[in-house]
Amino acid sequence: MTNSTVLNSQPTSKSAQTPLGWRDSPHHFGRISRALHWLTAALVLFQFIVVLAWRAMGENTLTIFLSSIGPHGSLGFLILLVTLARLGWALSNRKHRPLPPPGSSGQIARIVHITLYGLLLWLPAFGLLRQYGRGGALQFYGLELLPEAERNITWMMAPAGLLHSPLSWLLLGLIISHIVIALVHRLWFRDPISARLMG
Template sequence: MGENAITLFLASIGPHGSLGFMILIVTLARLGWAWINRKQRPPHTPGLGGRLARFVHITFYGLLMWLPAFAILRQYGRGGALRFYGMELLPEAERDITWMIAPAELLHGPLSWLLCGLVIGHIMMALTHRFWLKDRVLARMVGSSGR
């Protein structure tokens, strides 16, 4: 897809790189927490719906790790420093590093759109479960007693 008016606008919103790095750190912390508490998680619904939910959630975590990782590769590969809200975490590279830039150029944009689509689908499914199926999935996920 490359750079166009939409992608340039999205990249200009706030400190894009810092937000991406923060998402990576929070996602890694969340995965650590999930691993520690893996025996206390409620089971997925049986059947196709449960398998789809598990697949989508695994995809979310994969995207939330790989998107910032690709962006960091691209930033450093282009010779840019990695900065987190102004604090330099990784100095500038002395030259362009093509093998770092190429996968990020190829995948960061399309995977970002995939994440956006999954977020919209996730919201739609949460609303479907709440208002149409009325199966109390959200209450089960957050441990609500059902009052």
């Protein structure tokens, strides 16, 4: 009887006691933050799958099919929109969100997240600017946002032409590192950091 009482009186974590809501809380990210996070992950993953498939196999039935599902420019524009939504939601929840871990690990995590957000904004934004500068039509899944025109605006095309590819690989490297660190925290250290977003 005593053992049963002791076992049942063990404290549970605050995050386990707090129900998951739509908004963020100091103990975990809410449903909207989680949905936007995983939507971003899915879009970026598919973007890299399409790019890597084209680099590995060239034009064939599979790569044409993948590109029809996720045209590069349309996916980039969608990633830009979702990232802006994430930033807006993060700002509206800034006083309620979980704090980063203390110490140097928290500072590194903060720098990595800021860099990820910067790249998710920069890459599609300057890709669209390059498309506009060279006169190409801007389309979003067949919907024409801007018609094709004769343009050759060097300053619009140059940044993406110079940096789009290397920064894309930097983004991929940061994402892989982000996944590895999250798994280490969850499986090795068994701390609650990853649970704030993953359940």
